[in-house]
Amino acid sequence: MRISSKTIFDNGVGQLGTLQSSLAKTQQQLATGRRVLTPADDPIASARALEVTQSQSINTQLATNRSNARSSLSQEEVALTSATQLYQDVKELVVKAGAGSLTNKDRESIAVELEGRLQDLLGIANTADGSGGYIFSGFKDSIPFTLNGTGATYQGDQGERTLQVGSSRKISISDSGTAIFENNTTGNGRFKTGADPANYDRGGTGIISPGAVTDPSALTGHQYAINFTVVPATPGVPKVTTYTVMDLTLGTPVPPAPDPADPIPYTSGKSISFDGLQFEIKGDPADLDTFSVDPSDQKSVFETMTDMLKALRQNGEGAAGQARLTNVLNQVNSSIDNASDNLLAVRASVGARMKELDYLDSSGEDLNIQYATTLSNLTEVDTIQAISLFTQQQINLEAAQKSYKTLTGLSLFNYIG
Template structure:
């Protein structure tokens, strides 16, 4: 049976086939020009959805890189301020040692006091360090508030206790600041457990007793109570030497130490001999006067600016003669412990900041690896195989050329061409 094909059918079929080949060729050309194998979501819905998820994760990772850079900037500023503050504290410790020289005159001590005033201003400058964007490093959440203002007794903290933080990892939020209170005010007085001191009246009575900072002998016996050591002096008489004794009173419980017998039996005083009770141990040297007293109290928190201001006041107080030297030594001994506590606190915080910076380096390395993984995954989902696409493009181009030539030949087979 002979099937007759009309000229219209020949044209419709030919044009349709050529259009299909052209569309396929154009699609391959678009893949090559864009480098993407999936031009629309319909090409591969699953790969497209997966690529969207990976792209979102990649964007989050990019933001975390920015966050880590900002965190490094803030922590680096804090490190500089803490290091400079530590250097200032070392200078102050040196000045304290010099101040204890018994050969110094009141004029010499005044020179040291003036120098300490300069160090106090330097330290305030570091505590009020700017973050470079209109805020302050140590003001907590109140970033635009000047952290410290100088007062007659040291400095007043205007910030809050907040510790700013940033998300620097998918599951890690890192502190990027420390409050000024934790750096410059959170310093234990004395030896960290208790603080010893001499009563101001000792100077007027001419006593030259000097009490040490002491140490903890047995932590299990500590009470956290307040104590007072009172001296009694019986002057020497012909044939009878001077007798100096002391009693210890627990001011919190209002009873002698030890509690029995009552009244308390005065203990003989020997210069430099350890005095031990309720887990604490210290000594008193020199020659206390009758009714002189010394205190032992639980450690508290004190601002480093208060400590420095107290040192300046001590240097400007009368310090001549045995009693004056003893009064100055008692104040300087206490100041040494307080300065050491403040310096150790700064070093501890500086170390913590260094640990955060090191962690950020690790997170950066991990983030780089993760970004490479995301890029590799996206490439597998989206990137076209260039060699395969070029081969396909050449094949499609050949097919299109053949289709066009054959259509031209077929469309030319018409009976009208042979009718003369």
């Protein structure tokens, strides 16, 4: 078979080109640290690497979301901590205002201080989130609370903003103002006691306690009225004070008198018990004085503080005035306690969510390591193996170049003279 010089030259050039391409590819792999430079190098690894890269990008975005969620929850925690301290200050004012030695002027000074606390609480409730909205406004961007004559009006909604912080986990990054500042139970959480404001005009000095539940299974959830009757003393006959308990829901008297309609002798400080609840009335109620027992409901802390302000600015001197003030302060004290408990429950929820973010961060970091390892196995070059291959290819190319040079010198024309 005849082989022309042109064929020799073409084959040699082709082989050199192939070797140079292989050497260049290996050099590029070493330079980039990647084994798969184009999808054609390893289609299966390229497809798998694309999936892993997308998952890695999602994991990175979730980490960003968790950082944003932690920032929002930290802002809420700061606000709730401030509110907790403010509630404690209000309780101290309640105790201070209840002192019998204070004059109306002294109580006015406390009222002025309480007004400052009310404005402070309004500022906390209207805390901005740093992005044009408010922490406690729900989904709305409007200012959450504005003061009115009876407390404050909530202008937000019940929404809780959420962020995707895990592949299958969304977390609330805010709480509505209603849940924190308005949904506070009154009384002892099951029922609330109160005194008729007209007791003061009748000169009554009865003070009713917040009471407690003695038998939860016996509670009816009804409204009750404790009505007093006082027969004045006459020569040789002492004053007689009695009371009856009426179930206002059913419109019937309540035992435990032998006959439910019979009045019950009143003794100051003696426990009054019926239908699973118990409380005491102290002092000297006047004729026709009335006290109420109603199921607990929800009350805004702003309304509670406003009620206290109004009570402090009424006449609190004299036995009747002191009794009226004490009855209101007892209600305020219970409501502030319940508001504090509610606030602590929300803070616990915020803390639990922040703790969960820490766990998710740890899990996300582990996933990133796993994704990086997988990508390395799929696309990164084995440096030692690549260097060995590069050296071998370099030797092959040099040998091919030398042999080609020698081969191209063996031309027939060199011997024709």
